[in-house]
Amino acid sequence: MAHGHLRHLVAGNWKMNGLRASTGMLDTVIEGHDAELAARVDLMVCPPATLIGAFAAKADGSTVAIGGQDCRAEPSGAFTGDIAAEMIADAGGSAVIVGHSERRTLHGESDADVRAKAEAAWRAGLLPIVCVGETREERDGGRALAVVARQIAGSLPDALPGDVVVAYEPVWAIGTGLTPTVADVAEMHGAIRRQLIERYGEAGGSIRLLYGGSVKPANAAELMAVAHVNGALVGGASLVADDFLAIARACGV
Numbered sequence: 001m002a003h004g005h006l007r008h009l010v011a012g013n014w015k016m017n018g019l020r021a022s023t024g025m026l027d028t029v030i031e032g033h034d035a036e037l038a039a040r041v042d043l044m045v046c047p048p049a050t051l052i053g054a055f056a057a058k059a060d061g062s063t064v065a066i067g068g069q070d071c072r073a074e075p076s077g078a079f080t081g082d083i084a085a086e087m088i089a090d091a092g093g094s095a096v097i098v099g100h101s102e103r104r105t106l107h108g109e110s111d112a113d114v115r116a117k118a119e120a121a122w123r124a125g126l127l128p129i130v131c132v133g134e135t136r137e138e139r140d141g142g143r144a145l146a147v148v149a150r151q152i153a154g155s156l157p158d159a160l161p162g163d164v165v166v167a168y169e170p171v172w173a174i175g176t177g178l179t180p181t182v183a184d185v186a187e188m189h190g191a192i193r194r195q196l197i198e199r200y201g202e203a204g205g206s207i208r209l210l211y212g213g214s215v216k217p218a219n220a221a222e223l224m225a226v227a228h229v230n231g232a233l234v235g236g237a238s239l240v241a242d243d244f245l246a247i248a249r250a251c252g253v
């Protein structure tokens with residue numbers, strides 16, 4: 001089956017961390033993504049917007065992709081402080097995270113907003129990484145599967161104009177050191193896969209599904225081995241080059 005052969009993608013979400021002096025960390029990641037590792041895992045670094053241009057220049061010609069952490073849906077206009085998908089592409093980025101729970105919570109982004117941002121990404125030629133995930137309260141209330149299904153239904157359009165990556169990140173696992181059980185991740189990723197195949201047919205089988213939330217070198221191997229987990233979206237551990245590379249090495253083994 002096609003989805004059994006999806007290459008893993010490990011994407012680092014630096015969030016609001018990193019200055020120009022952090023470029024050395026990117027050098028270490030590029031060097032560590034050697035031919036052997038690059039043959040089985042894709043790597044991406046999503047620095048803050050101020051560093052996308054410098055990072056993309058540095059990663060040019062390497063096997064490491066650079067992405068943004070958010071974009072606005074419009075291509076340009078009077079939106080002080082925001083950046084367009086076209087600007088990320090112009091700076092050399094090839095992807096953008098949309099709908100991260102910190103954006104959904106701190107900036108009140110709805111599923112419709114996230115869908116508009118994903119559409120902006122495709123318009124600009126970027127790969128959207130669409131994030132979904134339930135809160136602790138929703139999981140405890142037995143609603144995790146329903147909440148995530150609703151987020152996916154609303155955050156993706158009925159027709160996919162391009163490639164997309166979906167990241168399942170339980171809100172309660174982000175930055176907390178807590179992770180769901182392997183069985184819970186398997187249940188969620190299996191359900192997402194079925195939903196995507198039902199909606200998009202064969203194309204739904206080749207959408208990469210990342211797990212995110214407290215992924216560390218110590219838990220990466222067991223999480224990355226779960227069926228329909230095709231990589232990781234990594235926050236805190238992506239800020240330590242050796243940890244980020246160790247997570248990548250734990251994929252596809």
Ligand code: PGA
Binds near residue numbers: 175212233234
């Ligand atoms: P974390 O963050 O790895 O620090 O838990 C993951 C994310 O927010 O993408």
